[in-house]
Amino acid sequence: MEWRNSEGYPDPTPYEALKAVKVYRPMVYICSPFAGDTDRNIERAKGYCRLAVSRGCIPLAPHLHYPQFMDDGDKQQRELGLWFALILLGKCDELWVFGSHISSGMAAEIAKAERRGMPIRYFEGEEVGR
Numbered sequence: 001m002e003w004r005n006s007e008g009y010p011d012p013t014p015y016e017a018l019k020a021v022k023v024y025r026p027m028v029y030i031c032s033p034f035a036g037d038t039d040r041n042i043e044r045a046k047g048y049c050r051l052a053v054s055r056g057c058i059p060l061a062p063h064l065h066y067p068q069f070m071d072d073g074d075k076q077q078r079e080l081g082l083w084f085a086l087i088l089l090g091k092c093d094e095l096w097v098f099g100s101h102i103s104s105g106m107a108a109e110i111a112k113a114e115r116r117g118m119p120i121r122y123f124e125g126e127e128v129g130r
Helices: 012-020 038-054 062-068 075-089 104-116
Strands: 027-031 058-060 094-098 120-124 126-128
Touching: 027 038, 027 104, 038 058, 038 062, 038 094, 062 075, 075 104, 094 104, 104 120
Parallel strands: 027 058, 027 094, 094 120
Antiparallel strands: 120 126
């Protein structure tokens, strides 16, 4: 966008208005394993978030957030964290599922997304269809 109009005169108002317009970025829910080898799974989830950003999306990975202050080993706290995550899932445009192993928490997220009619994309290295 040029700050001069078609006749060459300065026209800063539309220039500033259009410069301020941000491109829409869909919010995607990152669904990947957490339990088990948590250190490895955390690093993978961070990579999945970076992939989403590189594809112009806003990633949401509750399994990177809630374990910072909730104990995933405590049954009540884990269930509460999963409930929180399912609420956040409803704020997203798509669900992105990573890996070939579907954990019980991931299965709950996938089932919720299916009930909502939400687009679901599956990734195993490269994106695969299901």
